[in-house]
Amino acid sequence: MKKFINSVDTLLDESLRGFALAHADIVRLNPAPRFVCRTAPAQPGKVALISGGGSGHEPLHSGFVGHGMLDAACPGQIFTSPTPDQMLAAAQAVDQGGGILFIVKNYAGDVMNFEMAAEMLDIPNAGILVDDDVSIPEHSSSGRRGVAGTTIVEKIVGAAAESGMTLEECRMLGERVVKATASMGVALKSCTVPALGRPSFELADDELELGVGIHGEKGRERIALTTAGNIVERLASTIDDALKPAQGQRALLHINGLGATPLLELYLIYDLARLFWDQRGVSVTRSLVGNFTTSLDMSGCSITLTLLDDEMTRLWDAPVHTAALRWNC
Amino acid sequence: MKKFINSVDTLLDESLRGFALAHADIVRLNPAPRFVCRTAPAQPGKVALISGGGSGHEPLHSGFVGHGMLDAACPGQIFTSPTPDQMLAAAQAVDQGGGILFIVKNYAGDVMNFEMAAEMLDIPNAGILVDDDVSIPEHSSSGRRGVAGTTIVEKIVGAAAESGMTLEECRMLGERVVKATASMGVALKSCTVPALGRPSFELADDELELGVGIHGEKGRERIALTTAGNIVERLASTIDDALKPAQGQRALLHINGLGATPLLELYLIYDLARLFWDQRGVSVTRSLVGNFTTSLDMSGCSITLTLLDDEMTRLWDAPVHTAALRWNC
Numbered sequence: 001m002k003k004f005i006n007s008v009d010t011l012l013d014e015s016l017r018g019f020a021l022a023h024a025d026i027v028r029l030n031p032a033p034r035f036v037c038r039t040a041p042a043q044p045g046k047v048a049l050i051s052g053g054g055s056g057h058e059p060l061h062s063g064f065v066g067h068g069m070l071d072a073a074c075p076g077q078i079f080t081s082p083t084p085d086q087m088l089a090a091a092q093a094v095d096q097g098g099g100i101l102f103i104v105k106n107y108a109g110d111v112m113n114f115e116m117a118a119e120m121l122d123i124p125n126a127g128i129l130v131d132d133d134v135s136i137p138e139h140s141s142s143g144r145r146g147v148a149g150t151t152i153v154e155k156i157v158g159a160a161a162e163s164g165m166t167l168e169e170c171r172m173l174g175e176r177v178v179k180a181t182a183s184m185g186v187a188l189k190s191c192t193v194p195a196l197g198r199p200s201f202e203l204a205d206d207e208l209e210l211g212v213g214i215h216g217e218k219g220r221e222r223i224a225l226t227t228a229g230n231i232v233e234r235l236a237s238t239i240d241d242a243l244k245p246a247q248g249q250r251a252l253l254h255i256n257g258l259g260a261t262p263l264l265e266l267y268l269i270y271d272l273a274r275l276f277w278d279q280r281g282v283s284v285t286r287s288l289v290g291n292f293t294t295s296l297d298m299s300g301c302s303i304t305l306t307l308l309d310d311e312m313t314r315l316w317d318a319p320v321h322t323a324a325l326r327w328n329c
Numbered sequence: 330m331k332k333f334i335n336s337v338d339t340l341l342d343e344s345l346r347g348f349a350l351a352h353a354d355i356v357r358l359n360p361a362p363r364f365v366c367r368t369a370p371a372q373p374g375k376v377a378l379i380s381g382g383g384s385g386h387e388p389l390h391s392g393f394v395g396h397g398m399l400d401a402a403c404p405g406q407i408f409t410s411p412t413p414d415q416m417l418a419a420a421q422a423v424d425q426g427g428g429i430l431f432i433v434k435n436y437a438g439d440v441m442n443f444e445m446a447a448e449m450l451d452i453p454n455a456g457i458l459v460d461d462d463v464s465i466p467e468h469s470s471s472g473r474r475g476v477a478g479t480t481i482v483e484k485i486v487g488a489a490a491e492s493g494m495t496l497e498e499c500r501m502l503g504e505r506v507v508k509a510t511a512s513m514g515v516a517l518k519s520c521t522v523p524a525l526g527r528p529s530f531e532l533a534d535d536e537l538e539l540g541v542g543i544h545g546e547k548g549r550e551r552i553a554l555t556t557a558g559n560i561v562e563r564l565a566s567t568i569d570d571a572l573k574p575a576q577g578q579r580a581l582l583h584i585n586g587l588g589a590t591p592l593l594e595l596y597l598i599y600d601l602a603r604l605f606w607d608q609r610g611v612s613v614t615r616s617l618v619g620n621f622t623t624s625l626d627m628s629g630c631s632i633t634l635t636l637l638d639d640e641m642t643r644l645w646d647a648p649v650h651t652a653a654l655r656w657n658c
Contacts, residue, residue, distance in 0.1 A: 002517040002518060002534065002537070002554060002628065003517070003594060004517075004557040004560065004590065004594040004595075004597060004598055004630065005556070005557055005594065005597065006556045006557050006558050006597075007556075011593070011597060012593075014597045014600050014601070015593045015594070015596045015597040015600065016596070017600050018596035018597055018598070018599040018600030018601075018603065018618075019596040019599075019618075021599065021600060021603050021616075022582075022596065022599050022603075022616040022618050023616070055593065056591070056593060058591065058592035058593050058596075059592055063592075078593075188331040188332070188333075189331060205331065208331070225331060227334070227335045227336075228333040228334055228335050229335050231333065253351075259589065259591055260588065260589035260626055260628070261333065261626070262385070262387065262588055262623060262625050262626055263387035263388060263392075263620075263623070264340070264341075264344045264384065264385065264387050264407075264625070265332060265333040265334065265344070266333075267344040267345070267347035267348040267351065267387075268333060268334065268335075268340060268343045268344040268347055269333055269347070270347035270348075270350065270351050271343050271344065271346050271347030271350060272343070272347075274347065274350050274351075287350075287351040287352070289347075289348075289351050291592075291620070294591060294592070296591050296593070297589055297590070297591055297628065299331065299589070299626065301333065326655050326656055327655055327658075328658075329656075329657075
């Protein structure tokens with residue numbers, strides 16, 4: 001295993017300390033229990049947005065803490081859910097009296113632990129559940145996974161909370177964004193989890209995995225290596241089938257790198273996906289290209305489409321000042 | 330070779346088209362000869378800053394075109410210098426009457442072609458030469474290579490040009506930033522150039538390359554795989570020897586990913602480098618962590634330190650609005 005680490009046991013703490021030092025103007029780290037919150041507290045009465053999940057997906061979620069987005073993020077060990085005590089401590093630290101809203105990616109461990117935290121806080125456990133991965137059938141037993149669409153949900157709901165919307169308004173908006181969002185990924189090469197020391201799965205030199213999850217979960221199909229054009233056609237068709245956008249529909253197109261894929265290739269994927277929806281009368285009015293929901297050093301990417309309305313567009317454009325997303329601020 | 334491409338021949342054009350589509354509010358692409366320039370022209374009389382180099386280092390340089398940074402960037406083929414006709418066309422497109430200033434990484438082909446373009450434009454060919462890679466002895470025949478410090482030079486000189494400084498002031502400032510900047514890189518795994526189809530160099534599973542260049546050029550030394558702490562000690566010591574910062578010196582610390590290294594590891598490197606200079610009385614007052622000067626899918630990173638004064642700090646903080654760097658704007 002070739003990685004820049006001192007030891008598997010200290011990796012996460014060292015990395016989080018570096019993150020907090022590099023962005024001390026934006027975030028503060030609580031080392032135990034682990035959470036990252038804003039350096040400057042939000043205004044009184046604001047809904048507090050808290051997310052979290054296993055580490056290894058950076059900049060998600062810690063990189064999204066700051067004005068206009070999250071109030072706090074709880075990083076678990078690599079690819080491991082954070083624990084309820086982290087969420088409880090984070091909630092107590094950022095509570096401004098407007099209520100606490102959890103944004104949770106749909107994985108059994110995350111869902112269970114956020115539910116336990118909600119119980120301990122005596123708040124309704126109806127957070128926003130993100131399940132945008134349409135590579136999985138909608139009615140599978142554990143439902144669809146939360147993947148790169150999470151960035152979009154956290155940005156739009158983050159702007160809503162910052163603008164003074166109530167807890168219930170934020171929650172309903174979040175559900176609306178989730179419904180309007182679909183993602184699908186593809187892997188060329190597995191990532192290597194430090195504690196494991198070897199690739200999470202093996203792909204032959206002439207194979208790729210369609211519909212891979214952000215932890216290297218098995219995808220929808222393993223196919224022979226093919227052109228970027230064919231890959232985009234497969235991903236975009238599946239997304240398009242799930243969302244069924246109307247002619248003239250406006251949308252946000254997000255190409256997300258899984259960690260080891262060069263920007264050169266991500267922009268090529270963008271170009272192909274853009275053409276795909278142009279030809280279907282969908283007007284891509286907002287774009288995001290880069291590594292946002294990663295899977296350590298996995299070579300691969302995902303396509304996310306969010307159907308936009310005026311309110312969502314306005315909230316997407318609203319000022320944001322985090323380590324990983326920053327504009328109009 | 331596993332990459333998201335349609336063909337080696339069309340990769341660059343497709344990627345640039347995607348880039349320009351995704352950031353149409355910031356940049357415009359001229360397809361032939363290839364250059365990227367700002368969508369909104371700069372104010373009359375502003376010094377026009379133009380950079381360029383081989384592709385494969387994205388977001389450098391095209392991702393740095395926009396308000397507060399470059400006026401245009403000329404992308405060559407992958408790891409290949411752009412040609413003088415590109416630079417000439419870019420200069421003619423962005424000339425606002427304040428003069429043209431080239432920012433050139435120190436590689437023989439880039440230097441020669443920017444000199445030819447300067448001759449064709451009948452302008453002094455004294456652009457800003459970036460040669461921050463201190464892994465190479467200062468008086469080697471071809472000099473030191475330009476690597477990740479380029480981002481810092483382009484940001485600071487970009488802000489100076491935007492603020493109305495003259496051509497000569499911008500040039501002198503650029504030379505000052507270059508002198509105050511030192512970088513050194515390390516590779517764990519080679520990149521794969523699409524036209525070649527195989528890794529540019531081979532490293533055993535228990536080896537790493539210290540002082541690697543951003544095209545996979547041979548480094549200073551090949552050593553056995555070791556801890557991140559030992560690696561940072563080697564890179565930071567070499568940088569510190571080159572810059573010899575005084576006690577109490579302020580500095581910008583830039584940890585640059587070469588393409589395939591997770592943010593988790595880059596922030597761990599940041600933490601270690603920060604501690605290294607803390608212990609030497611150097612005060613890191615500005616930071617930049619992420620993939621900015623990449624080498625396709627190379628697994629590795631570099632450390633860059635720039636010694637800051639008040640003017641450089643103010644210009645670093647000045648508004649910037651590009652695809653890859655955006656703040657206060």
